[in-house]
Each structure stands twice: as C-alpha cells, then as structure tokens.
Amino acid sequence: MSETIIQLEHIDITFHQKKRVIEAVKDVSVNINKGDIYGIVGYSGAGKSTLVRVINLLQVPTAGKITIGKQVTFADGKVQLSAAELRQKRQSIGMIFQHFNLMAQKTARQNVAFALRHSDLSKAERAKKVDDLLELVGLSERADNYPAQLSGGQKQRVAIARALANDPEILISDESTSALDPKTTKQILALLQELNRKLGLTVVMITHEMQIVKDICNRVAVMQNGVLIEEGSVLEIFSHPKQALTKEFIRTATGIDEALVKIEKQDIVEDLASNALLVQLKYAGHATDEPLLNEIYKQFEVTANILYGNIEILDNTPVGELVVVLSGQPAALEAAQRAIVESGVELTILKRGA
Known part of the structure; x- marks a missing residue:
C-alpha cells in the first residue's frame, strides 16, 4: 500500500481585503503518495498557487489540516510546529518556478551553493555536493557561467x-x-521524471496545461474557482472526464x-452520404488490441473511413481516439454502433448523413 506524504484535509484559505472577502481555496482535500508525480491543473485564479503556499508551509490555511510525512503542520488556522521544526520541514520541500529566480550576479555553481549556506557540511563537502548536483541535472560544463550566459532550459x-x-523529499x-519552448519543456x-525515479522524489506539478499532466503525471487534480472539481489517476481522468472544464483541458x-x-471542412464530411455517420471513438486498454473496424466490416458490411487517429500511452495503458466515417445500410449501422459500444469503446455521433 502506498504511503501518503502530503495530506490536505478540508483546506479553506480566505483573504480579507478592505471590504472584500476572497475565498481563494474552498474545502480542498487531497492525498499525495510518496513517489507520485501529481498534477494540480487549472486556469489563472483557480487557487493553484495559493494551495502551493499551503503545501510548502508558507501559508497557514484559514481552516483544515495539512500533514507532511507523519507531522501535522497546520490545523484549524494555527501552526502546529515550533519555529525550528517548521524551518526543518520547509527544507524537506524544494521549489522551482516559472522565472527560475536565479541571482544574476552569481554563477550556476554559486546559485546552487547559496542553498547550502546554512548547511552543516564542510566547505569541501559543500563544493562536492554542488558539483554532484550540477552533474545530476546535466550542467557540469556550465558551472562557472552566469545566468545571462545560459539558455532558459539551462537556467x-x-x-x-x-x-x-537540501535533499528534499518533495x-x-x-x-x-511555462517560459520554455516545447522542445526544452x-x-x-524528462529530467523531472528521471529525478522522480532515481531519488524517489515526490513531484507536485502546478500547471495550466493538461499536456504537461499527460506527459509526466500519474495523478491529477483539476481546480476551478478555488474548488477541486475532479481528481484521480491520469488514465481515469483522460478516459472518463466528468466535468466540463476537465473535458475542455483534455480536448486542448x-x-x-x-x-x-479541419475534418469538418473535408468534402467527405461536408457532403456526408445519406447512409453514413461521422463518429468519434474513444478507447483505452484492451479495447485497443482488437481489430474492431475489421470485425464491423466482416459482421455488418459497414465500412470505416478513418479521418483522424491518435493513440498515447498513459500509465502504461494505451488510450486513443479516432474520427471515422461509418457507411452501410441503416440496420447494419445500428448494429455496428451497438457492437462498438459493447466492445468497451465510447462512441459519439458527430454528424448524420442528410
């Protein structure tokens, strides 16, 4: 059974500004297991960054409880640790940001060493640790470069x-x-995934892009207006999204x-034959192993013209979708649709022939 490393229970965060009351986070409960790459996704104003400040122990929630590891850190609007314990707990959590937050006047080596300024390590041990860390992230040869001499990915x-x-667990x-080009992203x-595997690091990804979640995360929470609206494994969420916002993120x-x-502008779709349907098929897991469209033709003489196809591997499971024109006699088309659905494939009719 997986060990929970971050537990948020009924977290509320309310800010009072002059005559306004802002409910930034409302009743959010989340369990993040050790070794997870956990995505929290939502548009600007969803409450993601406010929630991060609770996780990294910089923001005391108005209500609710947060446990990091086995220690209750905040509960009922109060800090549950001594100042020294809180400082130590914060050291177990590392942070990386959109704009890197590097010191321009220090080299790459000096920027990394700055994080060890309160360490008990000797000068030699510190220097070796910095070199090891730069090697770990593939940047040994740039150790003496200043940020202005580095690309965005190198920064x-x-x-x-x-x-x-400081050897964080999280x-x-x-x-x-967000500030990087697609290739560098x-x-x-890939580096974060490698660190997750190599160091057993638990990674929490805050993002407004479901593409990032799809590429790296094993679990995801979707936030909207301070509320957690959907949560589950990436496979579950991509295969069966329930909320409109989640569906929008996934479509993007x-x-x-x-x-x-583009498909709707094709002649075959604009002039869809009377004996044809334009359908979208979504499938996951074992359903991808079956020659389904061949079987549909063999059994019902319904032909399938594939106009679009996409398949991805999420959590070691193939997940895909097709946009297809199905053509055949009316009764055969009905029977084919039933057979497709019975095989575990989700079918949506996009257009019927006139």
Whole structure:
C-alpha cells in the first residue's frame, strides 16, 4: 500500500481585503503518495498557487489540516510546529518556478551553493555536493557561467539543482516550464521524471496545461474557482472526464478540437452520404488490441473511413481516439454502433448523413 506524504484535509484559505472577502481555496482535500508525480491543473485564479503556499508551509490555511510525512503542520488556522521544526520541514520541500529566480550576479555553481549556506557540511563537502548536483541535472560544463550566459532550459536546470541541495523529499514545480519552448519543456519534464525515479522524489506539478499532466503525471487534480472539481489517476481522468472544464483541458491537450475543425471542412464530411455517420471513438486498454473496424466490416458490411487517429500511452495503458466515417445500410449501422459500444469503446455521433 502506498504511503501518503502530503495530506490536505478540508483546506479553506480566505483573504480579507478592505471590504472584500476572497475565498481563494474552498474545502480542498487531497492525498499525495510518496513517489507520485501529481498534477494540480487549472486556469489563472483557480487557487493553484495559493494551495502551493499551503503545501510548502508558507501559508497557514484559514481552516483544515495539512500533514507532511507523519507531522501535522497546520490545523484549524494555527501552526502546529515550533519555529525550528517548521524551518526543518520547509527544507524537506524544494521549489522551482516559472522565472527560475536565479541571482544574476552569481554563477550556476554559486546559485546552487547559496542553498547550502546554512548547511552543516564542510566547505569541501559543500563544493562536492554542488558539483554532484550540477552533474545530476546535466550542467557540469556550465558551472562557472552566469545566468545571462545560459539558455532558459539551462537556467531551469540550475534552479532544479538548487532546489535539490537540501535533499528534499518533495519537489514542487510551479508553472516551471511555462517560459520554455516545447522542445526544452520536454527535456525538463524528462529530467523531472528521471529525478522522480532515481531519488524517489515526490513531484507536485502546478500547471495550466493538461499536456504537461499527460506527459509526466500519474495523478491529477483539476481546480476551478478555488474548488477541486475532479481528481484521480491520469488514465481515469483522460478516459472518463466528468466535468466540463476537465473535458475542455483534455480536448486542448489531445488536439482533437483543432483536428475536428479541419475534418469538418473535408468534402467527405461536408457532403456526408445519406447512409453514413461521422463518429468519434474513444478507447483505452484492451479495447485497443482488437481489430474492431475489421470485425464491423466482416459482421455488418459497414465500412470505416478513418479521418483522424491518435493513440498515447498513459500509465502504461494505451488510450486513443479516432474520427471515422461509418457507411452501410441503416440496420447494419445500428448494429455496428451497438457492437462498438459493447466492445468497451465510447462512441459519439458527430454528424448524420442528410
């Protein structure tokens, strides 16, 4: 059974500004297990960054309880630890940010070493640790470069090395790839996955992009207006999203909306034959192993013209979708639809032939 490392129970965070009361986070409960790469996704104003400040122990919640490891840190609006214990607990949590937060006047090596300024290590031990960390993030040859001499991806690698300096159990990434190009983003995500495996690090990804969640996370929570609206494994959420916002995020991440705009302009769809249906098929796991469309033709003489296809591996499980024109006699089309649904494939009719 997995060990819970972060437990949030009924967290409320309310701010009072002059005559306004802002409920930034409302009744959020989350369990994050040791070794998870856990995504918290939502648009600006969803409450993600406020929730992060609770997780990294910088914000005392108005109500609710937070447990990090086995220690209750905040409960009922009060800190439950001594100042020294709180400081030590914060050291078990590393942070990386969108804009790197490096000191411009210090080299990569000096930026990482700065995180060890209160360490009990000797000068030699400190120097070796910094070198080891820069090697771990693939930046040894840039150790003496200043931030201005580094690319965005290299700056983020320095920031990751600095965040790991105090051997944290938890690494929080707050929109850490938002300022990076797509190729560099993939490299940084691959590095975070490697650190998760190599160090047993628990990673919490705060993002507004479901693509990031899809690429790296094993679990995800979706937030909207301070409320956690949906939570589960990435496979569950992508296969069976329940909330409208989650569906919107997933459509953006898979590119299906963009594909449908182009598909609808194709002649075969604009002039859809009277004996045809334009359908979207979504499937996961074992359903991807079956030659389903071949079987539909064999059994019902219903042909399938595939206009779009996408398949991905989420949590070691194939998940995909197709947009297909099915053509055949009315009764055969009905029977084919039933057979598709019975095989565990989700079918949505997008258009019927006139």
